[in-house]
Amino acid sequence: MTINRQWRLKRHPEGMPGPEDFELVEEPQRAPADGEVATRVLNLSIDPYMRGRIAQARSYARGVQVGETMVGGAVAQVTESRFPGLQPGDVVETMGHGWQTAATLKGDGLRRLDRSTGPFAKLPLSYANGILGMPGATAYFALLDQGRPQAGDTVVVSAAAGAVGQIVGQIAKIKGCRAVAIAGSDEKLAYCRQLGFDAGINYRTTTDLGADLKAACPDGIDVYFDNVGGEIHDACMQLINLHARIVICGTISNYNRMGEPDLGPRNLRLLLITRSVMSGFLFTDYADRLDEAVNDLAGWLIEGRMVYREDVLEGFETMPGALARVLRGENFGKQIIHVADPD
Template structure:
């Protein structure tokens, strides 16, 4: 019998996440029931949301200590006990951090076979679709607008900024470190980049966006959200995608100041969203994303690590901002 390696969450951390909160275990390969697929994981998606799931239920159930760490993956079907699927198919499913999983077929999304396979998790996966719908449907950018993106060197932020440029906007990225900021402007075409580790964000935004900010794509929340709020123009739009600054560690001493006063005075729109809200339009979005990638208008940034055993290290590093682009684990 083939061994099923699994990464278990051994305890829910009260402070910062560490590799010690996980352990590598060995289980048996599950047998799929009627309506299920037995899949083998190929690429595991790593996202800041993984950390949020440890804190309680969100748009999915919380991850309990002692269970396989939750996470989505690109997986290969090994056995299908449901119509519409066959051995060898590729699917995206909530498999968790393990070699094999039995997943409900109704929750598995069939994927096309393509090279590189990694694009199915980055630009054609949740990251790309989140960027697409969050910016275009929530942010509603118009040509000539000034768009600011936080966590701009991450999986979603790199794509948001490039789509905003395609739409004729001035784009300012906020990222941590000079190397990331240089990458944003030199490689991805951002008009400006602010290193939040090196300078006050509010002051830098006033210089980079002297006419104010029309659209803010927020991946971090916290103090950066506060700084951007004060620079928003009347009737500005804020797409609330995540709050990674508040996922890992102790709760912040205060929330972003300026709410609700600035929201009222400037008539701002702040809207949260999740990519599943637009499930019926994914195919159209993917077609457009593929066209932009093929034409060179979107450059894809990926951060691929190898080995299931390195998944905890990879997530801890992602939360610390080590990644550039979409981080994932290639399961060997």
């Protein structure tokens, strides 16, 4: 009998979520019904969006209720299959996995990761939760479809060393842009430099964010890829050029103060005089185009035109702490929890 360990929501956190907001529960794994597969988890993904799912505020998806297993993506290996398209031993990725170690899942909608050919013959399976999955496709479509970078443009990226940001900056460089990183440590900025970012700003240590930004963007900002919101957003808005594009991809700066008002300058007049466009991005709208992004990103990785960094923690028990870590910006690269290796 296989034991399925699960992290369930114990209460809706106020402020930063911590281990006390989750409960570790063990249950026997449920046998798969027709159309289902039994799996064992290989690695799990921690992403900032999870904070929104455990809040009680309006969001784009139904929130996790107290007592329910926490939502999240993972890569898992099939141990038993009652779904025609999958065999035991197959490795799959799904955003609908949840924080558990032995999930029984509907086969329909799982992404099979082919280990004999294609991207995952050459690249780690965990990339399916990162650059070759939702975060990668987010960077790809949000920048290319909404940011519309042109050669010579200045592209500013906040949370630039994170799962999405590091990819955005590198695509911007491939497209011939000046890429400017905003991140929370000098170590992260040094990494961004290695990735090819042209300049960087440490928002935690700067004494004048506006001035530093101006120095890093002598020709103003054409694309602001916003993962954070808040005062960094405000500072970037001051430098937008004519017909700038501001892509709102995340608002991590206020993920932990849901309920409290998030006040700042109304930048409507700046939008008007520059005739700029600010748009919200969510991967969901592009989910059926995932392969486009994966093919391009894998190609760039394999050609050595792009690098990608993971921050791997070991063990299922680290999940709640890892979420807090990501929300505090302490991770360095895409946060992954490693549990087991595939057969």
